[in-house]
Amino acid sequence: MMAKQKPAPKIKPLVAGNWKMNGVGKQLGEVKKLVTVLSRQKPKADVMICPPVTLLSRMVALKPKGVALGGQDCHANVDGAHTGDVSADMLKEAGAKAVILGHSERRADHGESDKAVRAKVGAAQRSGLTAIMCVGESLKQRKAGETLKVVQAQLRGSLPDKCNAKNTVIAYEPVWAIGSGLTPTVEQVAQVHGALRKALVRRFGDEGAKMRILYGGSVKPSNADELMAVPHVNGALVGGASLTAKDFYGILKAYL
Ligand code: PEP
Secondary structure: OOOOOOOOOOOOOEEEEEOOOOOOHHHHHHHHHHHHHHHHOOOOOEEEEEOOHHHHHHHHHOOOOOOEEEEOOOEOOOOOOOOOOOEHHHHHHHOOOEEEEOOHHHHHHOOOOHHHHHHHHHHHHHOOOEEEEEEOOOHHHHHOOOHHHHHHHHHHHHOOOOOOOOOEEEEEOOHHHOOOOOOOOHHHHHHHHHHHHHHHHHHHOHHHHHOEEEEEOOOOHHHHHHHHOOOOOOEEEEOHHHOOHHHHHHHHHHHO
16 A cells, blocks of 8 residues: 655745845834834734844844844854854844854855854754754856755755754755846746755654745845745745835735
């Protein structure tokens, strides 16, 4: 007799805004605007903003209803002589619920290897933060047909063994799509997300089946419906379009 297939678990999407190195005090107004629009019509998705660390406590102080807050990076160590760095405990104490790790800009600008990202993911999880771990291929790698090999290797190398659906979120962000206005086709997104799901289930079992896999790279209001409808896309990681409440909410509308 054929084994009965388990139905795919229902996964609540997450739409997270990555403000990168953008935003000073006056941009806090965008968070207030976002809270106002969310209070009128709430999408069926978790909403998060990851501001620069200088704005984190100020955003927390706004008590933004319906918007969780996160960091953009953390050190792998709990404390010590690491000038300019911030630990996962510090983010947690400041009010972060999650932290983006292994973003391609950090991998490129700061030479972060999979091993370094894995250590940070472990540190974030031990502090009670959800690690939003990013993978993605360069244009050269895509053109060479290496996309799946690259993202699977990043996934394998950048996640420690104790990952579950609560402490880990994956973000697939093709490097060439970030900030470029270019996006992969829905077929390309489906192929990568399908492969990531398989790899997560193989390694983490039921937890891997429930883990959120976000798509990131030039998501905007005009393409969000299409991208968010792709199988195994469980939300978005949004850069530029998360900086204004109007655009960010325009993306969230995909989940109304
Ligand atoms: C990002 O860098 O995480 C990102 C998705 O950027 P953008 O939406 O601006 O392409």
